[in-house]
Amino acid sequence: MAVETARTEYWRWTESRWTSPDIDWRNGGVISGGVDVGSVSTQAVVMVDGKLYCYSNMRTGSDSPESANQAMAWALDGTGLTIDKLHATVGTGYGRVNVPFATKAITEIACHARGGNFMYGPSVRTILDMGGQDCKAIQCDEKGKVVSFLMNDKCAAGTGRGMEVFADLLGVHITEVGQLSLKVETEPPPVSSTCVVFAKSEASGLLRQGWAKERVLAAYCSAMAHRVGTLLERIGVIKEFAITGGIAKNPGVVNRLAKELNIQPLTTTMDSQIAGAIGAALFAKALHEKKGRS
Amino acid sequence: MIEKYKEWYEARHEYAVQWKKKTGGKVLGYFCTYVPEEILYAAGVLPVRILGSHEPQSVTEPHIFAMFCPFCRDCLAQGLLGRFHYLDGIMISQSCLHLRQAYTSWDLHIPTQFSYYLPMPHHVQSRHAVPFLRAELETFRKRVEDWTGTTIGDADLRRGIQIVDRNRELLRTAYETRKREDVPMSGLEAMYMVVSSQMVDKAEHTQVTEDVVRVLEGRSAGRSGTRRLMILGSENDDVAFVDMVESAGATIVQDDHCTGSRYFWDKVDANGGDPLTQIAERYVRRLPCPTKDWPARRRIERIVQFAKEWDVAGAIIIQQKFCDPHEIDIPAIRKALESAEVKVLFLELDVTVPVGQFKIRVEAFLEMFAGDDLF
Numbered sequence: 001m002a003v004e005t006a007r008t009e010y011w012r013w014t015e016s017r018w019t020s021p022d023i024d025w026r027n028g029g030v031i032s033g034g035v036d037v038g039s040v041s042t043q044a045v046v047m048v049d050g051k052l053y054c055y056s057n058m059r060t061g062s063d064s065p066e067s068a069n070q071a072m073a074w075a076l077d078g079t080g081l082t083i084d085k086l087h088a089t090v091g092t093g094y095g096r097v098n099v100p101f102a103t104k105a106i107t108e109i110a111c112h113a114r115g116g117n118f119m120y121g122p123s124v125r126t127i128l129d130m131g132g133q134d135c136k137a138i139q140c141d142e143k144g145k146v147v148s149f150l151m152n153d154k155c156a157a158g159t160g161r162g163m164e165v166f167a168d169l170l171g172v173h174i175t176e177v178g179q180l181s182l183k184v185e186t187e188p189p190p191v192s193s194t195c196v197v198f199a200k201s202e203a204s205g206l207l208r209q210g211w212a213k214e215r216v217l218a219a220y221c222s223a224m225a226h227r228v229g230t231l232l233e234r235i236g237v238i239k240e241f242a243i244t245g246g247i248a249k250n251p252g253v254v255n256r257l258a259k260e261l262n263i264q265p266l267t268t269t270m271d272s273q274i275a276g277a278i279g280a281a282l283f284a285k286a287l288h289e290k291k292g293r294s
Numbered sequence: 295m296i297e298k299y300k301e302w303y304e305a306r307h308e309y310a311v312q313w314k315k316k317t318g319g320k321v322l323g324y325f326c327t328y329v330p331e332e333i334l335y336a337a338g339v340l341p342v343r344i345l346g347s348h349e350p351q352s353v354t355e356p357h358i359f360a361m362f363c364p365f366c367r368d369c370l371a372q373g374l375l376g377r378f379h380y381l382d383g384i385m386i387s388q389s390c391l392h393l394r395q396a397y398t399s400w401d402l403h404i405p406t407q408f409s410y411y412l413p414m415p416h417h418v419q420s421r422h423a424v425p426f427l428r429a430e431l432e433t434f435r436k437r438v439e440d441w442t443g444t445t446i447g448d449a450d451l452r453r454g455i456q457i458v459d460r461n462r463e464l465l466r467t468a469y470e471t472r473k474r475e476d477v478p479m480s481g482l483e484a485m486y487m488v489v490s491s492q493m494v495d496k497a498e499h500t501q502v503t504e505d506v507v508r509v510l511e512g513r514s515a516g517r518s519g520t521r522r523l524m525i526l527g528s529e530n531d532d533v534a535f536v537d538m539v540e541s542a543g544a545t546i547v548q549d550d551h552c553t554g555s556r557y558f559w560d561k562v563d564a565n566g567g568d569p570l571t572q573i574a575e576r577y578v579r580r581l582p583c584p585t586k587d588w589p590a591r592r593r594i595e596r597i598v599q600f601a602k603e604w605d606v607a608g609a610i611i612i613q614q615k616f617c618d619p620h621e622i623d624i625p626a627i628r629k630a631l632e633s634a635e636v637k638v639l640f641l642e643l644d645v646t647v648p649v650g651q652f653k654i655r656v657e658a659f660l661e662m663f664a665g666d667d668l669f
Contacts, residue, residue: 110661
């Protein structure tokens with residue numbers, strides 16, 4: 001009989017949900033929803049009169065409409081709210097056109113700028129969205145409107161998926177990768193390729209040469225910081241600067257990027273992964289109010 | 295009748311086979327729009343442009359460097375895959391290094407009766423360019439005469455000029471109608487129109503275009519309310535890409551492509567003088583490709599003029615990956631357009647376009663034009 005051994009999925013980050021203890025949607029005016037169906041994760045946000053009321057953050061499944069439904073159902077769990085009570089909802093992310101209950105689809109570029117403005121304040125001019133499978137450098141104005149943007153090209157280098165692959169390769173939980181990578185006495189040279197597959201081969205080689213895990217992670221985080229750093233330099237980094245998306249939670253990349261660009265990113269108490277969904281929910285509110293006016 | 299262009303585009307190979315059967319004439323495949331089609335028409339040869347198919351392929355790897363542009367690889371692939379089996383000859387006029395590689399590799403692996411490399415001068419701004427090219431055209435005329443067994447006299451050349459010029463004139467008239475606020479044709483229709491003119495007998499194309507131009511007078515493409523854009527770059531016959539852009543809420547109203555305005559904008563305008571000199575003058579002073587647009591960048595002036603006259607809000611610059619001549623002009627073009635208050639989106643194309651990944655960029659670009667009512 002085959003023996004099944006337990007296998008830890010180091011890449012698997014914890015899905016989460018949250019409800020504001022201070023808001024009762026029954027007393028509110030406009031209830032708006034935002035759903036960001038990304039390539040790796042999906043977030044659903046509900047805002048009441050433009051204030052964050054509840055959200056969920058979970059992995060995207062193979063079926064985008066189903067992921068959107070599940071994320072919103074989980075966000076609303078225990079609130080007494082139902083999807084039909086949302087006045088308007090905007091879908092964003094790769095699956096933006098597949099959100100069954102959405103009023104409109106808006107790109108995650110516009111939504112991250114809008115959400116970044118909400119989370120980090122109107123002084124933000126440059127936003128780096130480090131997502132699961134791509135990376136976007138966005139410049140916006142004081143209202144959170146996109147002025148210009150750049151995206152990385154086809155490959156998954158410099159993205160959350162790459163970090164997940166490394167967590168698994170080294171057997172370090174994804175949430176600990178960043179901190180561990182900072183525990184090196186001297187900074188190793190970055191891995192030479194940031195293509196995930198090639199970087200993984202290179203890392204395997206380094207491990208065989210006897211490199212410690214933290215050193216390999218430092219080399220990868222450093223390569224990733226350099227790669228997104230060049231993307232940002234192409235668009236120009238104007239203060240203030242903020243990072244959204246999952247990698248914003250990885251100090252191994254964030255600290256190195258801050259050092260490379262010589263600019264400290266703003267911080268937030270909110271979950272950096274929900275920026276796109278927040279932006280979508282704010283657009284949904286504006287769409288509902290615009291409809292009321294016309 | 296405007297649908298005819300799309301039919302021709304999609305059945306380009308069948309068309310050429312039929313044309314040969316019908317006329318008994320020779321078909322020549324050419325790699326670059328600096329090829330003097332006037333001389334080929336004068337000899338009764340049908341010039342057809344060698345373009346790619348935008349499909350993934352694995353046949354060119356042994357023949358062309360992977361860091362050469364996707365277009366030159368896609369073109370060579372068509373030859374290696376036998377799709378242009380009916381060609382009696384091929385030619386190139388001195389073009390960029392990458393496309394020359396496609397031509398020489400084709401010449402090596404797919405022998406045809408006739409193969410010609412026309413040394414078109416790169417330095418077209420030199421005062422020697424016209425006499426140099428005129429002399430080269432004289433040699434070329436003789437080679438075509440030997441190949442076809444015909445004599446190409448000045449009267450034949452004038453007829454060739456007349457055939458090609460009439461088509462150019464009509465394409466330009468059609469483009470002029472796109473200045474209207476209610477555009478009479480979509481960017482996709484315009485692309486089919488021009489690209490098909492590189493695939494079919496100009497006399498036949500002209501006949502259809504005479505009618506199309508009349509129809510455009512009273513036609514609306516039903517695209518009001520969409521954002522007016524122009525599109526710039528080297529070769530572009532990527533209909534899926536243009537369709538995606540136009541479905542996202544934009545209308546392409548003008549372009550700078552060698553499958554678009556650069557191909558037909560300038561005429562020869564024969565005036566009774568020496569036709570070979572006039573043809574040489576036309577190719578030397580035509581809207582240039584960046585390989586020939588130096589030391590002064592004449593192309594940028596025309597791009598900005600187009601942007602203003604066709605009243606575009608934004609421009610999409612599409613760059614064939616690894617195309618250095620085009621890439622080197624991009625900062626200057628971007629600067630010129632942005633000073634004229636035209637927003638710019640830059641996209642880098644490979645043989646196959648990841649439509650999804652470009653769609654988000656195009657949609658986000660179009661969202662930037664929206665007012666502030668959602669803020």
